[in-house]
């Protein structure tokens with residue numbers, strides 16, 4: 563039998579993974595029909611989300627025993643601060659929303675739920691628990707960009723207002739970050755006993771479901787904010 567690896571985590575929550583990575587939000591983003599208000603809500607919440615995820619990578623750095631693990635955490639932190647947040651600030655500036663205003667955005671409950679789940683899982687568990695809680699995000703967005711590009715209904719270029727978002731997650735930098743995260747998790751899963759696999763599969767599933775809520779909230783803003 564093959565040794566356990568990242569694919570096993572996805573297979574154990576196949577339906578949840580599909581619900582997350584092929585969500586209605588993404589279909590509409592891909593063909594450009596997503597209402598602007600839904601995207602704006604998403605991006606503003608994601609700004610708050612990324613600040614907490616940067617803290618989670620800092621926690622991963624703190625929990626690292628080796629220089630290699632420290633560098634892995636550093637890469638995640640850098641990608642958020644130097645790349646990802648820049649897109650959010652730029653989109654929002656285009657809509658007349660300043661960074662100061664972004665910081666004042668009230669946090670929606672799905673944002674609180676997901677970010678604090680990852681931070682709590684990381685504090686309670688070890689470095690593998692933390693990376694598995696982060697995996698749906700890092701690896702999921704890279705797979706989502708590939709999925710979007712493979713769909714016949716996808717519209718790219720100036721005709722799609724969300725083209726820059728797709729462009730960021732299909733980029734070599736993000737695809738490489740996702741691959742490095744897959745490799746890191748694969749190496750640590752190789753000799754894990756079944757009960758430990760079951761534990762991390764549960765974490766992966768929970769984080770995946772919280773990602774789905776993060777898409778869904780943008781269509782039902784009044785229920786959350």
Ligand SMILES: Cc1ncc(C[n+]2csc(CCO)c2C)c(N)n1
Pocket residue numbers: 608611612615637638639641642646698699700701703704736739773776
């Ligand atoms: C809700 C939500 N989930 C995932 C990402 C994507 N993402 C967050 S941190 C990170 C790795 C380092 O940049 C990636 C790819 C997001 N932006 N928002």
